[in-house]
Amino acid sequence: MEEKTILERLRQAFPTGIRESGTSLGDEVVVIDKEILLPVAAYLKDGPGDFKILLDLTCVDFPGREPRFEMVYHFFSLSRNRRLRVKAQVSEGELRIASLTSLWRNADWLEREVYDLFGVQFEGHPDLRRLFMYDGFEGHPLRKDYPLRRRQPLIHLKE
């Protein structure tokens, strides 16, 4: 019963931006417009849901689909012992979404990772640069159109 209320409350608080909500394999999922990501995240953190932990933040690439990228956030509420998945779609033409660094400190590295591997820009991130790859690496390796076996050695390799 209670699990319905957090989804319902979200729908009440944000009547326009919520596209879908429901459960999938026992996990609660909300799909929102990317414009309201920051207010929704702030509401989840400090509102009745009490989602104090940003568990995870990642991205999925769907080439050929519009919008192409889907950001996936996992939140966890200690007091309610419950996870929540929030998804927001980002199109390739306008590849930017609000940064959560002002709310959670670990969003810093997580967003750098997504920027590195998918090329999504985060507005408001203090220091957006590659995390795993080196400076000067071309392309974003986790995109589906990046070939699996493409090699980009940092130093010249002898034949």
Add this chain to the structure above:
Amino acid sequence: MPTRIQKQARPDTMLLNMGPSHPAMHGTIRIMLELDGERILNSEVEVGYLHRGFEKTCENRTYFNLLPYTDRLNYVSPLINNVGYVMTVEKMLGVKVPERAQYIRVIMSELSRISDHLTCLAAMAMECGAFTAFLYKMKAREFLWDVIEQTTGARMTTSYIRIGGVRADLHPDFDAVLKKGVEETRLVLKDVHGLLDKNKIFLNRTRDVGIMSREDALAFGWTGPCLRSTGVSYDVRKAQPYLVYDRLNWEVPLGERGDNFDRYMVRMKEMEQSLRIIEQAAVRIPGSSPDLTAEGLPPAQAIKESRRRRVRRGIALSPNLEGSEEARYRDILAADRGFVVPPKEETYTTIEGLIDHFKFFMRGHGLRPPQGEVYFAVEGGNGELGFYIVSDGTDRPYRLHLRAPCFHIVAALEQLIRGRYVADVIPTFGSMNMIGGELDR
């Protein structure tokens, strides 16, 4: 917010590189320090030296084939990674795992957890100069790895936990070896408590060093022993019990101050709890069915024999890993044939078994979870080890993402060492248990 180190930011400071190759940087990680004398004004952590494209590789492997890659994530506790991945896929498929296999998974997870904690604390103690404690803990780890090796056939890269169950039944001598391992570990824990708990050098370097407040720990997404050292009681095994953890009696040890010493202490106490879990599980585990196969021939000969005679007769293969063990299948693997590799006796002697085998391994067949997405987490050595898998209905994951617990923990390193001395970096970093394979993926 930390600022990036500028080369000529302050004229009177010194820049110092720790790592990427440094005896105290477990694995490869680089910490750039901006120093005023010995005091750290600013620092920058650089990761990615061990980035192997785990997630990209997994998108191009079948659900069955990518299991060995998960061994190489947290390479100190590979069995927990196996459990995490396998249970995520099982959640998607809706497989029911036999009870004996669940108990085996619990025992194996806890053995791995102890060896994970032992490794972390051994390295931490050694870097603080306590070489004796290091050797003692390594000794205990050897005994635990003997248990793991005996049943799984490998010490580290086990790939033992399979979708639907486990690869093989426990070794016949499992109980004896486990008992020895548990006893030796208890003795070592007692010794280490005596060596370190009131050791002045160790206390000076860990007590009130690297303090993490409860709020910051949550804001950084800390989980596992590091979060519990700040006093927050969150353990995935208690909060969302999986396998048979809710049937066993154990406690969640907590710290108070969130400093290096608390992180050490929580890990020490957690190992004792893990031993408790192992002992209970080893007693309550349902027995395996009596061996139905006939005594006798070595595997190759048995298979040849059965082909020649064109009749199915009992083939006695090794009770463990060498071949097949149809008789044990119902104890340790799911009943549904579509989710598990068919037993070799069937594959080699019946046409249905052969078809099952091909269907399992042929490209485009095999395990095909329904379309959708799933997130599932287990308690890893460092905290919540979560897998997020998106399936498009084919035999390969469309996207597989790992929530690596130490990623979030190492992200807080810059904050913990700011304003401290260079020497404080070593125990602080050691108590975090950074694992390169998991961090960089």
